Amino acid sequence: MTDVAPPDRQTLAIRSAERTLLVLEVISRNRRRTSLAGIARDTGLDKSAVQRCAATLVSAGYLRQTADHKLELTPKCLELGYNFLISNALMERAYRVLMRLRREVGERINLSLFAGSYLVYAMRLTGKGEWELPMSLVGRRMPTYCTAGGRAMLSKLSDDEVLRVLETSTLHRRTPMTLTSPALILDAVRTARADGYAVVSGEAVAREIAIAAAVTDSHGKPIAAVHVSSELSRWDKAAFADHFAEPIVSAAGRLSFDAVPVDHARS
Amino acid sequence: MTDVAPPDRQTLAIRSAERTLLVLEVISRNRRRTSLAGIARDTGLDKSAVQRCAATLVSAGYLRQTADHKLELTPKCLELGYNFLISNALMERAYRVLMRLRREVGERINLSLFAGSYLVYAMRLTGKGEWELPMSLVGRRMPTYCTAGGRAMLSKLSDDEVLRVLETSTLHRRTPMTLTSPALILDAVRTARADGYAVVSGEAVAREIAIAAAVTDSHGKPIAAVHVSSELSRWDKAAFADHFAEPIVSAAGRLSFDAVPVDHARS
DNA sequence: CCAGGCCGTATCGGGCTGCGATACGGAACA
DNA sequence: TGTTCCGTATCGCAGCCCGATACGGCCTGG
Numbered sequence: 001m002t003d004v005a006p007p008d009r010q011t012l013a014i015r016s017a018e019r020t021l022l023v024l025e026v027i028s029r030n031r032r033r034t035s036l037a038g039i040a041r042d043t044g045l046d047k048s049a050v051q052r053c054a055a056t057l058v059s060a061g062y063l064r065q066t067a068d069h070k071l072e073l074t075p076k077c078l079e080l081g082y083n084f085l086i087s088n089a090l091m092e093r094a095y096r097v098l099m100r101l102r103r104e105v106g107e108r109i110n111l112s113l114f115a116g117s118y119l120v121y122a123m124r125l126t127g128k129g130e131w132e133l134p135m136s137l138v139g140r141r142m143p144t145y146c147t148a149g150g151r152a153m154l155s156k157l158s159d160d161e162v163l164r165v166l167e168t169s170t171l172h173r174r175t176p177m178t179l180t181s182p183a184l185i186l187d188a189v190r191t192a193r194a195d196g197y198a199v200v201s202g203e204a205v206a207r208e209i210a211i212a213a214a215v216t217d218s219h220g221k222p223i224a225a226v227h228v229s230s231e232l233s234r235w236d237k238a239a240f241a242d243h244f245a246e247p248i249v250s251a252a253g254r255l256s257f258d259a260v261p262v263d264h265a266r267s
Numbered sequence: 268m269t270d271v272a273p274p275d276r277q278t279l280a281i282r283s284a285e286r287t288l289l290v291l292e293v294i295s296r297n298r299r300r301t302s303l304a305g306i307a308r309d310t311g312l313d314k315s316a317v318q319r320c321a322a323t324l325v326s327a328g329y330l331r332q333t334a335d336h337k338l339e340l341t342p343k344c345l346e347l348g349y350n351f352l353i354s355n356a357l358m359e360r361a362y363r364v365l366m367r368l369r370r371e372v373g374e375r376i377n378l379s380l381f382a383g384s385y386l387v388y389a390m391r392l393t394g395k396g397e398w399e400l401p402m403s404l405v406g407r408r409m410p411t412y413c414t415a416g417g418r419a420m421l422s423k424l425s426d427d428e429v430l431r432v433l434e435t436s437t438l439h440r441r442t443p444m445t446l447t448s449p450a451l452i453l454d455a456v457r458t459a460r461a462d463g464y465a466v467v468s469g470e471a472v473a474r475e476i477a478i479a480a481a482v483t484d485s486h487g488k489p490i491a492a493v494h495v496s497s498e499l500s501r502w503d504k505a506a507f508a509d510h511f512a513e514p515i516v517s518a519a520g521r522l523s524f525d526a527v528p529v530d531h532a533r534s
Numbered sequence: 535c536c537a538g539g540c541c542g543t544a545t546c547g548g549g550c551t552g553c554g555a556t557a558c559g560g561a562a563c564a
Numbered sequence: 565t566g567t568t569c570c571g572t573a574t575c576g577c578a579g580c581c582c583g584a585t586a587c588g589g590c591c592t593g594g
Contacts, residue, residue, distance in 0.1 A: 013327075014581070031353065080347055086298065560572100
Protein backbone atom coordinates (compact mmCIF):
# COMPACT_ATOMS: atom_id res chain seq x y z
CA MET A 1 0.00 0.00 0.00
CA THR A 2 2.73 2.45 -0.79
CA ASP A 3 1.00 3.72 -3.92
CA VAL A 4 -1.98 5.19 -2.17
CA ALA A 5 -1.96 8.89 -2.94
CA PRO A 6 -0.45 10.85 -5.80
CA PRO A 7 1.84 13.21 -3.92
CA ASP A 8 1.51 15.92 -6.58
CA ARG A 9 3.28 18.48 -4.44
CA GLN A 10 4.03 20.71 -7.39
CA THR A 11 4.68 23.85 -5.47
CA LEU A 12 7.64 24.82 -3.38
CA ALA A 13 5.40 26.47 -0.84
CA ILE A 14 5.68 25.44 2.78
CA ARG A 15 2.51 23.86 4.06
CA SER A 16 2.63 25.09 7.63
CA ALA A 17 3.46 28.62 6.53
CA GLU A 18 0.60 28.59 4.06
CA ARG A 19 -1.77 27.54 6.79
CA THR A 20 -0.45 30.22 9.10
CA LEU A 21 -1.10 32.87 6.47
CA LEU A 22 -4.55 31.40 5.94
CA VAL A 23 -5.30 31.78 9.62
CA LEU A 24 -4.17 35.40 9.48
CA GLU A 25 -6.39 36.04 6.51
CA VAL A 26 -9.46 34.50 8.07
CA ILE A 27 -8.99 36.52 11.23
CA SER A 28 -8.42 39.62 9.12
CA ARG A 29 -11.65 39.19 7.18
CA ASN A 30 -13.80 38.46 10.22
CA ARG A 31 -14.82 41.90 11.42
CA ARG A 32 -15.66 40.52 14.81
CA ARG A 33 -13.03 39.21 17.16
CA THR A 34 -12.58 35.56 16.54
CA SER A 35 -12.22 32.65 18.87
CA LEU A 36 -9.75 29.88 18.34
CA ALA A 37 -12.34 27.22 17.72
CA GLY A 38 -14.19 29.48 15.32
CA ILE A 39 -11.11 29.83 13.17
CA ALA A 40 -10.73 26.08 13.16
CA ARG A 41 -14.21 25.81 11.71
CA ASP A 42 -13.71 28.58 9.15
CA THR A 43 -10.41 27.29 7.87
CA GLY A 44 -11.19 23.60 8.07
CA LEU A 45 -7.98 23.10 10.00
CA ASP A 46 -7.39 21.00 13.05
CA LYS A 47 -7.77 22.73 16.39
CA SER A 48 -4.15 22.00 17.22
CA ALA A 49 -2.99 23.42 13.91
CA VAL A 50 -4.85 26.67 14.52
CA GLN A 51 -3.39 26.81 17.97
CA ARG A 52 0.14 26.57 16.61
CA CYS A 53 -0.48 28.98 13.74
CA ALA A 54 -2.01 31.55 16.05
CA ALA A 55 0.86 31.22 18.49
CA THR A 56 3.25 31.85 15.63
CA LEU A 57 1.38 34.97 14.55
CA VAL A 58 1.25 36.23 18.11
CA SER A 59 4.95 35.75 18.61
CA ALA A 60 5.60 37.50 15.30
CA GLY A 61 3.50 40.45 16.45
CA TYR A 62 0.64 40.33 13.96
CA LEU A 63 -1.95 39.07 16.41
CA ARG A 64 -2.66 39.61 20.07
CA GLN A 65 -5.12 37.87 22.31
CA THR A 66 -7.64 39.86 24.24
CA ALA A 67 -8.49 39.32 27.86
CA ASP A 68 -11.28 36.93 26.89
CA HIS A 69 -8.91 34.81 24.81
CA LYS A 70 -10.15 36.05 21.48
CA LEU A 71 -7.68 36.91 18.72
CA GLU A 72 -7.38 40.30 17.02
CA LEU A 73 -5.05 42.09 14.65
CA THR A 74 -2.36 44.41 15.98
CA PRO A 75 -1.21 47.83 14.74
CA LYS A 76 1.73 46.04 13.15
CA CYS A 77 -0.66 45.03 10.39
CA LEU A 78 -0.71 48.67 9.28
CA GLU A 79 2.99 48.70 8.59
CA LEU A 80 2.84 46.25 5.74
CA GLY A 81 0.46 48.45 3.83
CA TYR A 82 2.51 51.56 4.49
CA ASN A 83 5.66 49.86 3.28
CA PHE A 84 3.88 48.75 0.15
CA LEU A 85 2.74 52.28 -0.59
CA ILE A 86 6.08 53.98 -0.13
CA SER A 87 8.05 51.34 -2.00
CA ASN A 88 5.76 51.27 -5.01
CA ALA A 89 6.93 53.17 -8.05
CA LEU A 90 3.39 53.99 -9.16
CA MET A 91 2.55 55.67 -5.87
CA GLU A 92 5.53 57.95 -6.17
CA ARG A 93 4.36 59.44 -9.42
CA ALA A 94 0.70 59.31 -8.45
CA TYR A 95 1.29 61.98 -5.83
CA ARG A 96 1.78 64.87 -8.25
CA VAL A 97 -0.52 63.65 -10.96
CA LEU A 98 -3.50 63.16 -8.67
CA MET A 99 -2.98 66.48 -6.93
CA ARG A 100 -3.10 68.20 -10.28
CA LEU A 101 -6.18 66.28 -11.32
CA ARG A 102 -7.84 67.20 -8.06
CA ARG A 103 -7.22 70.89 -8.79
CA GLU A 104 -8.65 70.51 -12.27
CA VAL A 105 -11.88 68.73 -11.44
CA GLY A 106 -12.43 69.65 -7.79
CA GLU A 107 -14.13 66.34 -7.07
CA ARG A 108 -13.22 63.31 -5.02
CA ILE A 109 -10.41 61.33 -6.68
CA ASN A 110 -9.56 57.70 -6.13
CA LEU A 111 -6.75 55.47 -7.29
CA SER A 112 -7.19 51.74 -7.07
CA LEU A 113 -4.97 48.84 -7.98
CA PHE A 114 -5.70 45.85 -10.14
CA ALA A 115 -5.76 42.47 -8.43
CA GLY A 116 -7.64 40.21 -10.84
CA SER A 117 -11.21 39.71 -9.78
CA TYR A 118 -11.04 42.58 -7.35
CA LEU A 119 -9.33 45.90 -6.93
CA VAL A 120 -7.84 47.61 -3.90
CA TYR A 121 -8.17 51.30 -3.01
CA ALA A 122 -4.73 52.85 -2.70
CA MET A 123 -5.23 56.62 -2.64
CA ARG A 124 -8.07 59.04 -2.05
CA LEU A 125 -8.34 62.79 -2.29
CA THR A 126 -11.47 64.38 -0.95
CA GLY A 127 -13.54 66.69 -3.09
CA LYS A 128 -13.73 70.43 -2.65
CA GLY A 129 -15.73 71.32 0.42
CA GLU A 130 -16.21 67.68 1.24
CA TRP A 131 -15.76 66.38 4.74
CA GLU A 132 -12.52 64.57 5.12
CA LEU A 133 -12.93 61.02 6.28
CA PRO A 134 -10.43 60.13 8.98
CA MET A 135 -11.15 56.49 8.35
CA SER A 136 -9.51 56.26 4.98
CA LEU A 137 -10.59 53.60 2.57
CA VAL A 138 -7.05 52.64 1.63
CA GLY A 139 -6.88 48.87 1.52
CA ARG A 140 -10.57 48.37 0.86
CA ARG A 141 -11.48 45.67 -1.64
CA MET A 142 -14.06 46.15 -4.36
CA PRO A 143 -15.11 43.76 -7.12
CA THR A 144 -13.82 44.31 -10.63
CA TYR A 145 -16.89 43.33 -12.60
CA CYS A 146 -19.28 46.04 -11.45
CA THR A 147 -17.12 49.09 -10.74
CA ALA A 148 -15.95 51.84 -13.07
CA GLY A 149 -12.34 51.22 -12.15
CA GLY A 150 -12.74 47.53 -12.77
CA ARG A 151 -14.38 48.01 -16.16
CA ALA A 152 -11.67 50.45 -17.20
CA MET A 153 -8.96 47.98 -16.25
CA LEU A 154 -10.72 45.08 -17.93
CA SER A 155 -10.90 47.15 -21.11
CA LYS A 156 -7.12 46.89 -21.37
CA LEU A 157 -7.30 43.11 -21.53
CA SER A 158 -8.37 40.91 -24.42
CA ASP A 159 -11.90 39.53 -24.50
CA ASP A 160 -10.58 36.11 -23.54
CA GLU A 161 -8.76 37.50 -20.54
CA VAL A 162 -11.85 39.46 -19.51
CA LEU A 163 -13.97 36.34 -19.59
CA ARG A 164 -11.37 34.47 -17.58
CA VAL A 165 -11.46 37.17 -14.90
CA LEU A 166 -15.25 37.06 -14.85
CA GLU A 167 -15.13 33.30 -14.40
CA THR A 168 -13.15 33.69 -11.21
CA SER A 169 -15.51 36.38 -9.91
CA THR A 170 -18.76 35.79 -8.09
CA LEU A 171 -21.16 38.02 -10.01
CA HIS A 172 -23.36 39.25 -7.24
CA ARG A 173 -26.37 41.51 -7.84
CA ARG A 174 -25.33 44.30 -5.53
CA THR A 175 -28.07 46.66 -6.70
CA PRO A 176 -31.02 46.28 -9.08
CA MET A 177 -28.81 47.86 -11.75
CA THR A 178 -25.87 45.46 -11.44
CA LEU A 179 -25.00 43.54 -14.59
CA THR A 180 -24.45 39.90 -13.69
CA SER A 181 -24.27 38.30 -17.09
CA PRO A 182 -20.74 37.86 -18.49
CA ALA A 183 -21.97 38.71 -21.97
CA LEU A 184 -23.48 42.02 -20.88
CA ILE A 185 -20.45 42.90 -18.81
CA LEU A 186 -18.22 42.13 -21.78
CA ASP A 187 -20.35 44.50 -23.86
CA ALA A 188 -19.80 47.24 -21.32
CA VAL A 189 -16.06 46.50 -21.29
CA ARG A 190 -15.98 46.79 -25.08
CA THR A 191 -17.68 50.16 -24.87
CA ALA A 192 -15.07 51.25 -22.36
CA ARG A 193 -12.34 49.95 -24.64
CA ALA A 194 -13.64 52.06 -27.50
CA ASP A 195 -14.13 55.17 -25.37
CA GLY A 196 -10.89 54.92 -23.40
CA TYR A 197 -12.80 55.24 -20.13
CA ALA A 198 -15.62 53.50 -18.28
CA VAL A 199 -18.79 54.98 -16.81
CA VAL A 200 -20.81 52.91 -14.37
CA SER A 201 -23.95 54.17 -12.70
CA GLY A 202 -25.60 52.53 -9.75
CA GLU A 203 -24.16 49.06 -10.22
CA ALA A 204 -21.78 48.84 -7.29
CA VAL A 205 -23.48 51.33 -4.99
CA ALA A 206 -27.03 52.53 -5.51
CA ARG A 207 -27.43 56.15 -6.57
CA GLU A 208 -23.70 56.52 -7.29
CA ILE A 209 -22.15 57.31 -10.65
CA ALA A 210 -18.47 56.79 -11.36
CA ILE A 211 -16.06 57.27 -14.22
CA ALA A 212 -12.62 55.71 -14.51
CA ALA A 213 -9.62 55.39 -16.81
CA ALA A 214 -7.00 52.67 -16.62
CA VAL A 215 -3.30 52.98 -15.87
CA THR A 216 -1.14 50.50 -17.75
CA ASP A 217 2.33 49.11 -17.32
CA SER A 218 5.02 49.02 -19.99
CA HIS A 219 3.33 46.03 -21.61
CA GLY A 220 -0.03 47.75 -21.86
CA LYS A 221 -1.51 45.60 -19.12
CA PRO A 222 -3.75 47.29 -16.55
CA ILE A 223 -2.27 47.94 -13.14
CA ALA A 224 -4.52 50.63 -11.71
CA ALA A 225 -7.41 52.98 -12.38
CA VAL A 226 -8.12 56.63 -11.65
CA HIS A 227 -11.74 57.24 -10.84
CA VAL A 228 -14.13 59.97 -9.81
CA SER A 229 -17.46 59.22 -8.26
CA SER A 230 -20.45 61.36 -7.43
CA GLU A 231 -24.12 61.12 -6.67
CA LEU A 232 -26.39 60.05 -9.49
CA SER A 233 -28.82 62.80 -8.58
CA ARG A 234 -26.27 65.50 -9.33
CA TRP A 235 -25.27 64.36 -12.81
CA ASP A 236 -26.71 63.12 -16.03
CA LYS A 237 -24.65 60.25 -17.39
CA ALA A 238 -23.67 62.02 -20.61
CA ALA A 239 -22.84 65.28 -18.85
CA PHE A 240 -20.79 63.39 -16.31
CA ALA A 241 -18.69 61.78 -19.03
CA ASP A 242 -18.35 65.03 -20.95
CA HIS A 243 -17.12 66.79 -17.89
CA PHE A 244 -14.63 64.30 -16.48
CA ALA A 245 -13.51 61.99 -19.27
CA GLU A 246 -10.75 64.15 -20.68
CA PRO A 247 -8.92 65.06 -17.45
CA ILE A 248 -9.18 61.53 -16.09
CA VAL A 249 -7.94 59.87 -19.25
CA SER A 250 -5.11 62.38 -19.38
CA ALA A 251 -4.11 61.74 -15.77
CA ALA A 252 -4.21 57.98 -16.25
CA GLY A 253 -2.04 58.39 -19.32
CA ARG A 254 0.54 60.37 -17.41
CA LEU A 255 0.57 57.69 -14.73
CA SER A 256 1.02 54.87 -17.22
CA PHE A 257 4.48 53.52 -17.92
CA ASP A 258 5.82 54.02 -21.41
CA ALA A 259 5.59 51.01 -23.64
CA VAL A 260 8.82 49.18 -24.27
CA PRO A 261 9.76 48.81 -27.97
CA VAL A 262 8.76 45.44 -29.29
CA ASP A 263 12.02 44.78 -31.11
CA HIS A 264 15.13 43.65 -29.32
CA ALA A 265 17.49 46.32 -30.59
CA ARG A 266 20.46 47.08 -28.43
CA SER A 267 22.04 50.46 -28.05
CA MET B 268 26.54 12.30 22.00
CA THR B 269 22.81 12.57 22.44
CA ASP B 270 23.04 15.30 25.05
CA VAL B 271 24.55 17.94 22.78
CA ALA B 272 22.12 20.83 22.77
CA PRO B 273 19.32 21.80 25.12
CA PRO B 274 16.35 21.84 22.78
CA ASP B 275 14.52 24.47 24.86
CA ARG B 276 11.72 24.82 22.34
CA GLN B 277 9.49 26.56 24.81
CA THR B 278 7.19 28.15 22.32
CA LEU B 279 4.43 26.60 20.29
CA ALA B 280 5.35 28.71 17.29
CA ILE B 281 6.07 26.99 14.01
CA ARG B 282 9.62 27.48 12.85
CA SER B 283 9.03 27.56 9.12
CA ALA B 284 6.10 29.92 9.48
CA GLU B 285 8.15 32.23 11.67
CA ARG B 286 10.85 32.32 9.06
CA THR B 287 8.33 33.02 6.33
CA LEU B 288 6.98 35.98 8.26
CA LEU B 289 10.53 37.14 8.83
CA VAL B 290 11.17 37.09 5.09
CA LEU B 291 8.01 39.12 4.52
CA GLU B 292 9.11 41.65 7.11
CA VAL B 293 12.57 42.07 5.67
CA ILE B 294 11.19 42.60 2.20
CA SER B 295 8.65 45.01 3.61
CA ARG B 296 11.29 47.13 5.33
CA ASN B 297 13.63 47.26 2.36
CA ARG B 298 12.39 50.22 0.36
CA ARG B 299 14.14 48.94 -2.70
CA ARG B 300 13.08 45.82 -4.51
CA THR B 301 14.95 42.94 -3.05
CA SER B 302 16.71 40.01 -4.65
CA LEU B 303 16.46 36.53 -3.32
CA ALA B 304 20.09 36.26 -2.36
CA GLY B 305 19.97 39.65 -0.68
CA ILE B 306 17.17 38.47 1.59
CA ALA B 307 19.20 35.43 2.46
CA ARG B 308 21.96 37.72 3.65
CA ASP B 309 19.66 40.06 5.55
CA THR B 310 17.80 37.32 7.35
CA GLY B 311 20.74 35.00 7.91
CA LEU B 312 18.71 32.19 6.43
CA ASP B 313 19.77 29.56 3.98
CA LYS B 314 19.24 30.36 0.32
CA SER B 315 16.95 27.38 -0.03
CA ALA B 316 14.93 28.44 2.95
CA VAL B 317 14.38 31.91 1.52
CA GLN B 318 13.43 30.35 -1.78
CA ARG B 319 10.73 28.27 -0.12
CA CYS B 320 9.48 31.09 2.09
CA ALA B 321 9.24 33.47 -0.84
CA ALA B 322 7.41 30.88 -2.91
CA THR B 323 4.94 30.51 -0.08
CA LEU B 324 4.36 34.25 0.15
CA VAL B 325 3.95 34.48 -3.62
CA SER B 326 1.39 31.70 -3.70
CA ALA B 327 -0.45 33.34 -0.82
CA GLY B 328 -0.56 36.61 -2.75
CA TYR B 329 1.53 38.85 -0.53
CA LEU B 330 4.53 38.97 -2.86
CA ARG B 331 5.01 39.02 -6.59
CA GLN B 332 8.18 38.75 -8.57
CA THR B 333 9.03 41.40 -11.09
CA ALA B 334 10.31 40.73 -14.56
CA ASP B 335 13.89 40.86 -13.32
CA HIS B 336 13.20 38.26 -10.63
CA LYS B 337 13.17 40.70 -7.77
CA LEU B 338 10.48 40.43 -5.09
CA GLU B 339 8.02 43.15 -4.16
CA LEU B 340 4.91 43.57 -2.04
CA THR B 341 1.47 43.35 -3.64
CA PRO B 342 -1.65 45.46 -3.10
CA LYS B 343 -2.94 42.64 -0.94
CA CYS B 344 -0.66 43.96 1.80
CA LEU B 345 -2.96 46.98 2.08
CA GLU B 346 -5.92 44.84 3.00
CA LEU B 347 -4.50 43.71 6.29
CA GLY B 348 -4.16 47.28 7.50
CA TYR B 349 -7.64 48.17 6.34
CA ASN B 350 -9.13 45.21 8.13
CA PHE B 351 -7.29 46.15 11.27
CA LEU B 352 -8.66 49.69 11.14
CA ILE B 353 -12.28 48.80 10.59
CA SER B 354 -12.32 45.99 13.14
CA ASN B 355 -10.73 48.04 15.88
CA ALA B 356 -13.07 49.39 18.51
CA LEU B 357 -10.91 52.44 19.14
CA MET B 358 -11.03 53.53 15.50
CA GLU B 359 -14.79 53.46 15.52
CA ARG B 360 -15.07 56.03 18.26
CA ALA B 361 -12.04 57.99 17.07
CA TYR B 362 -13.94 59.06 13.99
CA ARG B 363 -16.29 61.47 15.71
CA VAL B 364 -13.96 62.57 18.47
CA LEU B 365 -11.15 63.54 16.13
CA MET B 366 -13.46 65.35 13.74
CA ARG B 367 -14.71 67.45 16.63
CA LEU B 368 -11.18 68.13 17.84
CA ARG B 369 -10.21 69.14 14.32
CA ARG B 370 -13.02 71.70 14.26
CA GLU B 371 -11.96 73.06 17.63
CA VAL B 372 -8.26 73.53 16.97
CA GLY B 373 -8.10 73.76 13.18
CA GLU B 374 -4.69 72.15 13.09
CA ARG B 375 -3.37 68.85 11.81
CA ILE B 376 -4.48 66.00 14.07
CA ASN B 377 -2.85 62.60 14.42
CA LEU B 378 -3.76 59.44 16.23
CA SER B 379 -1.08 56.84 16.80
CA LEU B 380 -1.10 53.49 18.49
CA PHE B 381 1.15 52.14 21.18
CA ALA B 382 3.42 49.27 20.27
CA GLY B 383 6.09 49.24 22.97
CA SER B 384 9.29 50.83 21.78
CA TYR B 385 7.57 52.37 18.80
CA LEU B 386 4.20 53.74 17.80
CA VAL B 387 2.23 53.47 14.58
CA TYR B 388 0.27 56.25 12.89
CA ALA B 389 -3.34 55.22 12.49
CA MET B 390 -5.30 58.35 11.56
CA ARG B 391 -4.51 61.79 10.25
CA LEU B 392 -6.65 64.86 9.65
CA THR B 393 -5.08 67.70 7.76
CA GLY B 394 -5.06 71.19 9.19
CA LYS B 395 -7.20 74.04 7.94
CA GLY B 396 -5.91 75.31 4.60
CA GLU B 397 -3.22 72.66 4.56
CA TRP B 398 -2.49 70.64 1.47
CA GLU B 399 -3.90 67.20 1.72
CA LEU B 400 -1.31 64.48 1.35
CA PRO B 401 -2.55 61.71 -0.89
CA MET B 402 0.24 59.54 0.47
CA SER B 403 -1.14 59.09 3.93
CA LEU B 404 1.18 58.27 6.76
CA VAL B 405 -1.06 55.57 8.15
CA GLY B 406 1.14 52.64 9.11
CA ARG B 407 4.28 54.67 9.58
CA ARG B 408 6.45 53.74 12.54
CA MET B 409 7.97 56.29 14.88
CA PRO B 410 10.03 55.73 18.01
CA THR B 411 8.40 56.09 21.42
CA TYR B 412 11.27 57.67 23.33
CA CYS B 413 11.55 60.97 21.43
CA THR B 414 8.04 61.78 20.24
CA ALA B 415 5.24 63.64 21.97
CA GLY B 416 2.88 60.73 21.46
CA GLY B 417 5.43 58.34 22.87
CA ARG B 418 6.14 60.44 25.94
CA ALA B 419 2.42 60.83 26.61
CA MET B 420 1.90 57.09 26.41
CA LEU B 421 4.93 56.34 28.58
CA SER B 422 3.53 58.71 31.19
CA LYS B 423 0.70 56.24 31.78
CA LEU B 424 3.18 53.53 32.76
CA SER B 425 5.11 53.15 35.98
CA ASP B 426 8.72 54.30 36.10
CA ASP B 427 9.88 50.68 36.01
CA GLU B 428 7.85 49.98 32.94
CA VAL B 429 9.14 53.14 31.27
CA LEU B 430 12.73 52.09 31.88
CA ARG B 431 12.00 48.63 30.52
CA VAL B 432 10.63 50.16 27.31
CA LEU B 433 13.67 52.41 27.01
CA GLU B 434 15.94 49.39 27.41
CA THR B 435 14.40 47.77 24.37
CA SER B 436 14.68 50.99 22.33
CA THR B 437 17.74 52.15 20.47
CA LEU B 438 18.09 55.72 21.67
CA HIS B 439 19.28 57.41 18.54
CA ARG B 440 20.21 61.10 18.42
CA ARG B 441 17.85 62.08 15.62
CA THR B 442 18.42 65.81 16.04
CA PRO B 443 20.78 67.85 18.23
CA MET B 444 17.84 68.25 20.63
CA THR B 445 17.05 64.57 21.09
CA LEU B 446 17.30 63.26 24.62
CA THR B 447 19.20 59.97 24.58
CA SER B 448 19.77 59.38 28.26
CA PRO B 449 17.16 57.18 29.98
CA ALA B 450 17.33 59.34 33.09
CA LEU B 451 16.56 62.53 31.19
CA ILE B 452 13.81 60.87 29.20
CA LEU B 453 12.30 59.57 32.42
CA ASP B 454 12.33 63.11 33.77
CA ALA B 455 10.42 64.30 30.73
CA VAL B 456 7.94 61.44 31.13
CA ARG B 457 7.41 62.43 34.77
CA THR B 458 6.68 65.98 33.70
CA ALA B 459 4.16 64.65 31.21
CA ARG B 460 2.65 62.47 33.91
CA ALA B 461 2.14 65.51 36.15
CA ASP B 462 0.77 67.68 33.36
CA GLY B 463 -1.45 65.08 31.73
CA TYR B 464 0.10 65.78 28.34
CA ALA B 465 3.54 65.82 26.72
CA VAL B 466 5.22 68.57 24.72
CA VAL B 467 8.27 67.72 22.65
CA SER B 468 10.08 70.24 20.51
CA GLY B 469 12.63 69.37 17.89
CA GLU B 470 13.60 65.97 19.22
CA ALA B 471 12.13 63.70 16.59
CA VAL B 472 12.10 66.13 13.68
CA ALA B 473 14.10 69.34 13.67
CA ARG B 474 12.10 72.55 13.89
CA GLU B 475 8.88 70.70 14.78
CA ILE B 476 6.91 71.06 17.97
CA ALA B 477 4.28 68.57 19.06
CA ILE B 478 1.87 68.04 21.90
CA ALA B 479 0.12 64.82 22.78
CA ALA B 480 -2.21 63.21 25.28
CA ALA B 481 -2.56 59.51 25.90
CA VAL B 482 -5.59 57.29 25.39
CA THR B 483 -5.90 54.49 27.91
CA ASP B 484 -7.71 51.19 28.06
CA SER B 485 -9.98 50.06 30.85
CA HIS B 486 -6.95 49.18 32.97
CA GLY B 487 -5.39 52.62 32.59
CA LYS B 488 -2.69 51.30 30.29
CA PRO B 489 -1.77 53.43 27.25
CA ILE B 490 -3.06 52.25 23.91
CA ALA B 491 -2.84 55.37 21.76
CA ALA B 492 -2.10 59.09 21.68
CA VAL B 493 -3.75 62.10 20.12
CA HIS B 494 -1.22 64.63 18.95
CA VAL B 495 -0.95 67.94 17.15
CA SER B 496 2.25 69.09 15.57
CA SER B 497 3.34 72.38 14.07
CA GLU B 498 6.45 74.30 13.13
CA LEU B 499 8.66 75.50 15.92
CA SER B 500 8.92 78.89 14.25
CA ARG B 501 5.22 79.52 14.61
CA TRP B 502 4.83 78.80 18.31
CA ASP B 503 6.47 79.43 21.59
CA LYS B 504 6.52 76.29 23.70
CA ALA B 505 4.38 77.73 26.50
CA ALA B 506 1.89 79.29 24.13
CA PHE B 507 1.63 76.04 22.22
CA ALA B 508 0.77 74.12 25.37
CA ASP B 509 -1.66 76.80 26.57
CA HIS B 510 -3.46 76.71 23.29
CA PHE B 511 -3.75 72.97 22.64
CA ALA B 512 -3.42 71.13 25.93
CA GLU B 513 -7.03 71.37 27.05
CA PRO B 514 -8.77 70.23 23.85
CA ILE B 515 -6.29 67.41 23.27
CA VAL B 516 -6.48 66.08 26.80
CA SER B 517 -10.25 66.27 26.58
CA ALA B 518 -10.35 64.38 23.30
CA ALA B 519 -7.98 61.71 24.59
CA GLY B 520 -10.18 61.34 27.64
CA ARG B 521 -13.29 60.83 25.53
CA LEU B 522 -11.41 58.20 23.53
CA SER B 523 -10.25 56.33 26.61
CA PHE B 524 -12.15 53.33 27.84
CA ASP B 525 -13.78 53.62 31.21
CA ALA B 526 -11.93 51.95 34.02
CA VAL B 527 -13.37 48.68 35.26
CA PRO B 528 -14.07 48.47 38.98
CA VAL B 529 -11.24 46.76 40.75
CA ASP B 530 -13.46 44.43 42.82
CA HIS B 531 -14.93 41.25 41.36
CA ALA B 532 -18.55 41.96 42.14
CA ARG B 533 -21.09 40.17 39.97
CA SER B 534 -24.35 41.67 38.88
C1' DC C 535 35.47 35.77 -27.05
C1' DC C 536 35.73 33.21 -23.06
C1' DA C 537 36.38 32.45 -18.21
C1' DG C 538 34.62 33.34 -13.82
C1' DG C 539 31.37 34.69 -10.48
C1' DC C 540 26.79 35.44 -8.97
C1' DC C 541 22.13 34.46 -9.02
C1' DG C 542 17.74 31.96 -9.67
C1' DT C 543 15.90 27.40 -10.06
C1' DA C 544 15.21 22.49 -9.35
C1' DT C 545 16.14 18.06 -7.01
C1' DC C 546 16.93 14.70 -3.23
C1' DG C 547 17.63 11.87 0.97
C1' DG C 548 17.91 12.19 5.98
C1' DG C 549 16.42 13.64 10.24
C1' DC C 550 13.90 16.58 12.76
C1' DT C 551 9.80 19.03 13.43
C1' DG C 552 5.22 19.73 12.80
C1' DC C 553 0.89 16.80 12.92
C1' DG C 554 -3.18 15.38 15.07
C1' DA C 555 -5.02 12.73 18.85
C1' DT C 556 -5.69 13.02 23.53
C1' DA C 557 -6.29 14.76 28.14
C1' DC C 558 -7.15 18.31 31.62
C1' DG C 559 -9.05 22.53 33.84
C1' DG C 560 -12.11 26.29 33.69
C1' DA C 561 -16.18 28.89 32.18
C1' DA C 562 -20.85 29.25 30.69
C1' DC C 563 -25.28 27.44 30.77
C1' DA C 564 -29.23 24.81 32.06
C1' DT D 565 -24.63 20.23 39.78
C1' DG D 566 -24.09 18.05 35.50
C1' DT D 567 -23.02 19.03 30.71
C1' DT D 568 -20.83 21.07 27.04
C1' DC D 569 -17.60 23.79 24.82
C1' DC D 570 -13.35 26.09 24.77
C1' DG D 571 -8.48 27.05 25.61
C1' DT D 572 -4.25 24.89 26.89
C1' DA D 573 -0.59 21.47 27.29
C1' DT D 574 1.62 16.97 26.07
C1' DC D 575 3.37 13.10 23.17
C1' DG D 576 4.81 9.62 19.69
C1' DC D 577 4.96 8.95 14.85
C1' DA D 578 5.86 9.84 10.20
C1' DG D 579 5.48 13.19 6.82
C1' DC D 580 7.57 17.14 5.58
C1' DC D 581 10.85 20.57 5.82
C1' DC D 582 15.99 21.24 5.76
C1' DG D 583 20.11 22.29 3.63
C1' DA D 584 23.44 20.55 0.38
C1' DT D 585 24.11 20.17 -4.24
C1' DA D 586 23.85 20.75 -9.16
C1' DC D 587 22.56 23.18 -13.39
C1' DG D 588 21.76 27.01 -16.53
C1' DG D 589 21.53 31.93 -17.50
C1' DC D 590 23.19 36.56 -16.96
C1' DC D 591 26.47 39.89 -16.22
C1' DT D 592 31.50 41.49 -15.82
C1' DG D 593 35.98 41.86 -16.91
C1' DG D 594 40.13 40.26 -18.83
